[in-house]
Amino acid sequence: MNNLKLMEILSRVPLFKDLQPIERESVLKMRAVFTPIKSKECFIKEGAHEPWFYIILAGKATVTHRGRNIGTLIPGQFIGEVGFICKEPRSASVIAEDEMVVMKVDYEAFRKIPVRIRESIKDKIISGLVDRTMLLNEKLIKQEDEMDRLNTRIADYEAEAENRLPGRKNK
Numbered sequence: 001m002n003n004l005k006l007m008e009i010l011s012r013v014p015l016f017k018d019l020q021p022i023e024r025e026s027v028l029k030m031r032a033v034f035t036p037i038k039s040k041e042c043f044i045k046e047g048a049h050e051p052w053f054y055i056i057l058a059g060k061a062t063v064t065h066r067g068r069n070i071g072t073l074i075p076g077q078f079i080g081e082v083g084f085i086c087k088e089p090r091s092a093s094v095i096a097e098d099e100m101v102v103m104k105v106d107y108e109a110f111r112k113i114p115v116r117i118r119e120s121i122k123d124k125i126i127s128g129l130v131d132r133t134m135l136l137n138e139k140l141i142k143q144e145d146e147m148d149r150l151n152t153r154i155a156d157y158e159a160e161a162e163n164r165l166p167g168r169k170n171k
Contacts, residue, residue: 003028006028006034006057007021007024007025007028009057009058009075009101010024010027010028010057011024012075012076013055013057013075013076014076014124015055015076015078015120015121015124015125016121018120019117019120023114023116023117026113026114026117027113027117030103030105030109030112030113033103033104033105033106033109034057034101034102034103035101035102035103035104036099036100036101037059037096037099037100037101037102038096038099039096039097039098039099040095040096041095041096042093042094042095043061043094043095043096043102044079044080044090044092044093044094045090045093046064046065046066046089046090046091046092046093047089047090048089048090049083049087049089049090050080050083050084050090051083051084051087051106051107052080052084052104052105052106052107053078053079053080053081053083053084053104053105054078054079054080054094054102054103054104054105055077055078055102055103055105056073056074056075056076056077056078056079056100056102057075057100057101057102057103058075058099058100058101059075059096059097059098059099059100059101059102060072060073060074060075060096060097060098060100061073061079061094061095061096061097061100062094062095062097063079063092063093063094064092064093064094064095065091065092065093070092072097073094078125078128079094080094081125081128081129082129084105084107085125
């Protein structure tokens, strides 16, 4: 990919959207972090310890946890930031659905980014983590509400079946 195309892509990526063009150019100078990924390649393995995170620039990927599909990543999203920040094992695997271009940012590359850019990226990562947590909380609440509804229906069916047993008065 040429620099002009990469600059255009970076301007649309939420992590870099608020940066000035000159600041995006300094990100662009980290050429070594721009990495192609082949279709069907598993580029994050659940349980692995890896000191980097990825920013999706082009292509899509599937996220799995314990073999179950838990999401899809599209350009502009990032993944692997928890392992990067907390030095924890990967909590999921990520497989390219098609050919992708990503930024693979390790500690060394991240440290070389000017402080203002680095702080902006950190703030957006934190915001992304908050958004994911809120989304997961909403899903959990919906599932708990559905469990309550199903338990009520089960109790109603049990009561109805109890009333239909011989020797019971129907209510």
